[in-house]
Amino acid sequence: MFRRTARATRTAAALAATAAAATALVLTASTTSSAAVTAPGFLAGADLPPHPGSAWYAGKVTKGLPEFAPFCVDGVLPATGSWYRDFSTEFDTGAVQVSVRTSSSAAAIKLKAALEHKVAACAADWLRETPGGTASWQDYGKISVEEGAHVYGVHTSIPESEPGVHLYGIGRDGSTVTVVKWGQMGNLSHAPVAAFKKTTVKAVNKLNP
Numbered sequence: 001m002f003r004r005t006a007r008a009t010r011t012a013a014a015l016a017a018t019a020a021a022a023t024a025l026v027l028t029a030s031t032t033s034s035a036a037v038t039a040p041g042f043l044a045g046a047d048l049p050p051h052p053g054s055a056w057y058a059g060k061v062t063k064g065l066p067e068f069a070p071f072c073v074d075g076v077l078p079a080t081g082s083w084y085r086d087f088s089t090e091f092d093t094g095a096v097q098v099s100v101r102t103s104s105s106a107a108a109i110k111l112k113a114a115l116e117h118k119v120a121a122c123a124a125d126w127l128r129e130t131p132g133g134t135a136s137w138q139d140y141g142k143i144s145v146e147e148g149a150h151v152y153g154v155h156t157s158i159p160e161s162e163p164g165v166h167l168y169g170i171g172r173d174g175s176t177v178t179v180v181k182w183g184q185m186g187n188l189s190h191a192p193v194a195a196f197k198k199t200t201v202k203a204v205n206k207l208n209p
Contacts, residue, residue, distance in 0.1 A: 039063070039083045040099040040176050041206035049182065049195035054089035061085050070096050070181045071166060072122035072154055076114050077179070093184035097203060100177045105147075108175045112148075115170045115179055119152045126156055133158045140193055145204045146173040151197055155188045165191050169200030173207040 045056030065077055066084050077098055087095040102108040123135035133156060140151040149171030157163035166183040180203050182196055 038208070040101060040178065040208050042083070042085045042099065043087075043097055043180065043199065043203050043206065045087055047202045048087060048095055048199055049192040051089045051091065051093055054091055054093075056095075057088050059086040059088075065098065066096060070098065070179070071183070072119050072168065073098075073115055073179060073181070076111075076118050078111075091184075093182075095180065095182040097178060097180045099179075099207060102175045102177060105175050108147075108172050108177050111177045112170060112172045115177070116150055116152075119154065119168045119170065122154050123156070126154075130156075130158060136188065138188055140167075140197070143169075143171070143197060143200055143204075145171060145201045146207070148172060149200050149204050151193070151200055153188050153191050153193065157187075163187050167191050167193065167196045169196060169203060171200060171204035171207075173204055176207045178203050178207055 039061050042061050043058075045058040048056050061083055062085070063083055065079050065082050066086065069075070069077070078100060081101040081103075082098060083100075084096060084098045087097075100108075100111060102111055120137065120139065123137040127133055127135045135154070135156045137155070138153040140153060143149040143151060149169060152168045152170075154166045154168070155163060156166075162185045164183060165186045165188055166181060168182075169178075169180040171178055180196075180200060182199070184190070
């Protein structure tokens with residue numbers, strides 16, 4: 001009788017240990033999975049260059065890519081690992097931030113370089129596809145924040161239409177990359193470059209690598 005009880009006790013203990021190990025494994029997997037799908041930190045409306053006639057309104061942080069790809073970076077941003085947030089004002093000024101959690105720092109470096117190349121070539125690419133249009137761009141330089149950021153400006157115009165100006169801040173923190181696009185009617189002389197550089201610094205600092 002005693003031997004059966006001891007054997008049963010040992011069996012129960014083994015089963016309990018197995019169950020505990022399985023539970024720990026599930027919890028670990030759950031934690032890893034949760035971390036993988038957590039959105040990076042995003043800008044708030046107050047972080048964008050102030051608009052003289054309107055507050056900024058921030059949309060929800062949403063998984064995936066915007067329905068319409070941001071001008072100049074279409075075809076570069078991957079849907080996997082991406083999150084975005086739209087911003088608007090009561091006037092023509094708007095913005096969008098897209099952040100991507102890549103698989104590694106090496107992948108993030110590659111994505112950041114591809115985004116920079118795409119924006120730098122945007123004015124020339126747009127001109128080739130827009131007969132009669134005019135376009136220009138400006139490299140506003142690198143910013144020392146985390147693993148680095150870069151700010152660009154792009155201006156486009158077609159006859160009998162309002163010109164458009166866009167600013168881009170592209171940065172990286174570890175394996176996470178972000179791009180902020182600001183735009184309104186006007187040309188490069190109307191762009192709030194100094195304020196937008198501060199916005200770019202905030203965008204990169206708020207990322208969770």
